[in-house]
Amino acid sequence: MNIFVINSGSSSIKYQLFKIPSEKPVCSGLLERIGLSESTITHKVFIDNEEKVIKKRLTLPTHEAGLLEVAALLTDKNTGVIKEPEDIEVVGHRVVHGGETFAATAVINDAVKEEIKRLFPLAPLHNPANYTGIEVAEKIFTKAVQVAVFDTAFHQAMPEKAFRYAIPQSFYKDLRIRAYGFHGTSHKYVSQRAAEYLHNPKARIITIHLGNGCSMAAVDGGKSIDTSMGFGPLSGLVMGTRSGDIDPSVIFHLVDEVGYELDKVKALLNKQSGMQGLTGFSDMRDISKAIAEGDREAEMAYEMYAYRIKKYIGAYTAVLNGLDAIVFTAGVGENDENVRKRACANLDFLGIKLDDERNKVPSSGLKEISTENSPVKILVIPTNEELEIAQQCYELLSK
Known part of the structure; x- marks a missing residue:
């Protein structure tokens, strides 16, 4: 076809x-x-x-x-x-x-x-x-x-307790304000590949999509049960130009006390924040170069980026009641060994043990970067959203 x-x-x-x-x-x-x-x-x-x-x-x-x-x-x-x-x-x-x-x-x-x-x-x-x-x-x-x-379809499996916000019910019932999640095609593709690799269709998997936009998903038996992006693609992880999670009080302060217009706040959080706001660069390769040259702000931004991922790993391991695998994917997830190393550091108590040497070896396909005795598999799986779209079309029309 x-x-x-x-x-x-x-x-x-x-x-x-x-x-x-x-x-x-x-x-x-x-x-x-x-x-x-x-x-x-x-x-x-x-x-x-x-x-x-x-x-x-x-x-x-x-x-x-x-x-x-x-x-x-x-x-x-x-x-x-x-x-x-x-x-x-x-x-x-x-x-x-x-x-x-x-x-x-x-x-x-x-x-x-x-x-x-x-x-x-x-x-x-x-x-x-x-x-x-x-x-x-x-x-x-x-x-x-x-x-x-x-992109949002994969996350429609989330339970109501995960996608609802604690605001008056009318905002959900009348305006459909809730968490929808994004990057669903990518999360679906790599979680399926991971389950096949593990020979376990019921695997509990955390997928970590790190590009210019970044998101994570908790996947239980092939279904997304939570994800870091919400109503829009701004929440969750630190991203290339987006802030990720931020206290909404900051927005009120900027508008009420500093005199910002809402359009300016929107541009700030979506286009001028994240790694761009912290370092002046949105590309991780430029940030890594700055770190190598002794830039302390770049080093701190890198730590913040990895720390936020680590927090979500802990949260999603709790949501899943255990963990079989972590998957890194997309441009940064597939290619930046230091992000993977920092995000997985000091998580031994969760059964997450990264092998430094395996992590350094470049690969164009699926690779396992956990230690031999790690209870949780750490995988790098290149995403392929176009192939996933083609396969979903084929499955739909072949029924």
Whole structure:
């Protein structure tokens, strides 16, 4: 089954084409700066296990113009992987927010599209862009079944005691204010891989997604029972530019006593805080370099970042009533050995014992970095949200 996966952003489109059940993409790509000057396309084709990279600089005024260029690349007579756009059988769309309506992947129809639009206020930076991707794909891949895979769906298994906030009930019943959680596609993918590795479908697993955005999930027998992000993607861990957990009194103080407008507070906590606010850098590679050069503020920020992860490990181990594995994933989780080392330090009493040498060895696939006698397995598993989306589409349509 030819499944084309699209992740549509406000000025970008990431994509991969899979011939499921094969897990290897036949092509992938990224369109950037859509609607801006000098847009770019980076298109990668995998032919006979060899990667061919095609790069273009051009003007792409709209998402439709961008996806038409992609369709041309997919059907190119020399490097194309399909004969015509009609060969695409399914288009799988990443949709960030599914609210309480979508606890699973859904075939897109008019009702689904209206619900995605209704949820725009809950994810104003993402859902409108995801919706645009759907409308454009419907025009270009006319014979394909369009399918939505929601970031929030995996966390819909959380019990009410975990997702409710201690505010008047009307705010939940009338306004649906509750914790939804995000990065669900990633948490689902790596927790499944971990359970397969452990040969234990009932495994109790903490998944730790560390990119520019960061979140953790407590997964019990394949179901998310708690997660660190909430109503929006601001709460929980220290992130690249987001503050993570902060006392709401700080917001009141900034507004009432310092004179901040709410828009300024919003920008502060979402775009100017986290590691960016603490160090001047949002990229962990830059922060690691600053630490090596003796920057004390960078060192403290690194400690805060790892400390917050450790606090959630303790909390989620309690929620799960024990632990079988911890999984690190995403850009920082997969590549920063020092973050993993600091986050797991001094947790022996929980059965978490990291092997320093294993932790240092680079790997492009799943690797175990716990000691031989560690009761809890510590794993690094590269996330693959596009593959997870393709597989969920396949499972839905193969029933």
